[in-house]
Amino acid sequence: MNSGSRLPGVKRVIFTLIVFGFAEFSALAQDGEGGGPPPANVDVAPVTVEDVRDTITLTGSITTRRASEISAEVSARVAEVLADAGDYVTKDQVLARLRSEPIRLQRDEAQGQLVIEEAKLEELLNGSRVEDIEIERAESEEAKAALDLAILEEKRLRKLFETGVVSDSEYDLTRTEMLEKMAAYERELAQFERARKGPRAEEIASQRGEVQAARARVAQYHDMVERHEIRAPFNGVLGAKLVEAGQWVNPGMSVLTIAELDILRVEVKVPERHFNEVAPGTPARVFIDAVPNAAIEARITHRIPLANEASRTFPVRVEFPNPDMKIAPGMFARATFEIGPEAERRSMLVPRDAVVMSPDRSQSVWVIRDGDNGPAAFPETVETGRFWKGSVEIVSEGLQPGDRVVVRGNERLFPSQPVSIRKGS
Numbered sequence: 020m021n022s023g024s025r026l027p028g029v030k031r032v033i034f035t036l037i038v039f040g041f042a043e044f045s046a047l048a049q050d051g052e053g054g055g056p057p058p059a060n061v062d063v064a065p066v067t068v069e070d071v072r073d074t075i076t077l078t079g080s081i082t083t084r085r086a087s088e089i090s091a092e093v094s095a096r097v098a099e100v101l102a103d104a105g106d107y108v109t110k111d112q113v114l115a116r117l118r119s120e121p122i123r124l125q126r127d128e129a130q131g132q133l134v135i136e137e138a139k140l141e142e143l144l145n146g147s148r149v150e151d152i153e154i155e156r157a158e159s160e161e162a163k164a165a166l167d168l169a170i171l172e173e174k175r176l177r178k179l180f181e182t183g184v185v186s187d188s189e190y191d192l193t194r195t196e197m198l199e200k201m202a203a204y205e206r207e208l209a210q211f212e213r214a215r216k217g218p219r220a221e222e223i224a225s226q227r228g229e230v231q232a233a234r235a236r237v238a239q240y241h242d243m244v245e246r247h248e249i250r251a252p253f254n255g256v257l258g259a260k261l262v263e264a265g266q267w268v269n270p271g272m273s274v275l276t277i278a279e280l281d282i283l284r285v286e287v288k289v290p291e292r293h294f295n296e297v298a299p300g301t302p303a304r305v306f307i308d309a310v311p312n313a314a315i316e317a318r319i320t321h322r323i324p325l326a327n328e329a330s331r332t333f334p335v336r337v338e339f340p341n342p343d344m345k346i347a348p349g350m351f352a353r354a355t356f357e358i359g360p361e362a363e364r365r366s367m368l369v370p371r372d373a374v375v376m377s378p379d380r381s382q383s384v385w386v387i388r389d390g391d392n393g394p395a396a397f398p399e400t401v402e403t404g405r406f407w408k409g410s411v412e413i414v415s416e417g418l419q420p421g422d423r424v425v426v427r428g429n430e431r432l433f434p435s436q437p438v439s440i441r442k443g444s
Contacts, residue, residue, distance in 0.1 A: 061428035077287035119247035126240030146217035162204035169197035288332035
């Protein structure tokens with residue numbers, strides 16, 4: 020048997036010697052004057068049993084879900100910039116304004132023309148007024164009377180013309196006047212009938228078209244005015260301000276940059292052997308070095324089935340909320356996924372903080388048991404297995420479910436040392 024296979028036994032011997040040394044020191048201390056050391060203040064937690072699954076931990080960087088360069092849509096001079104780099108802005112918030120006075124005047128003119136066209140349509144829809152119809156009736160009757168008089172005069176001169184009393188020119192003049200009166204009467208009669216019947220359907224349809232065209236011109240100018248206000252496309256933080264007031268911009272020119280930080284994502288590369296063990300919806304825990312002692316509960320949102328041929332890994336994206344803005348793109352992150360069967364086996368667990376690492380790399384926990392003068396801490400050598408939701412699996416014997424182990428204050432304990440358990444632990 021090689022020397023490597025004897026290492027665990029050697030570690031136990033060393034640990035036992037240390038324990039006996041502490042025990043001897045404890046006995047001497049308690050036999051001395053003063054009645055021994057005071058109890059140590061500790062926090063404790065119970066040993067639990069849970070269904071533990073295998074996990075994989077992969078590394079990646081924090082990225083934004085959405086980032087954009089906000090560009091100008093029209094050519095104009097920048098009138099004012101209302102935001103700066105680092106500002107948090109909301110969707111549709113005005114970030115900058117371009118000079119738009121000429122377009123506003125054209126819009127006002129179009130709105131005035133729309134009012135005129137709508138009034139014309141309203142007049143056609145309402146039909147002729149009673150007083151207008153009566154006026155047309157009176158004018159047609161007046162024209163009829165004038166015509167009747169002209170007809171009588173034409174008949175009288177015709178008889179005189181036939182007897183040679185009047186000349187050709189006199190009769191022609193009278194006949195012409197009669198024909199003019201007849202045309203005038205027909206015109207007035209047509210106007211009266213039009214007023215009485217109201218506008219035709221074609222006239223109303225034509226005027227409706229004029230109103231629609233006027234409304235389209237107003238909407239067009241209104242849209243052009245809107246384009247002179249540069250707004251945030253979504254909630255986010257501005258990254259860079261690229262223009263200042265007085266600067267001329269053209270369509271497509273970048274004005275500001277924005278990144279969404281309310282929801283962030285970490286993209287990791289999953290080995291092909293685990294490809295079918297993760298999918299959208301799979302729970303994940305994200306650990307970020309810049310935010311210590313915090314595990315973010317998240318889920319996989321995207322599994323991209325396009326492998327990197329060199330590494331045989333697949334991109335997987337995990338998204339999580341970032342309400343307090345403590346996390347920023349570019350930070351290093353680790354994502355842990357649960358894989359394997361839903362309930363692989365029941366395991367005994369203790370909090371990670373309960374496990375103490377000795378200089379010889381052996382591990383132990385301090386268990387609270389009854390001592391000579393009340394609760395006391397006793398060391399228990401353990402072997403650990405998998406990590407699980409802030410706890411660690413204990414694969415060795417010695418602990419029992421429900422045992423209390425020290426999770427805080429275990430750095431300076433010695434065997435059988437009296438302890439004072441803080442409330443709430």
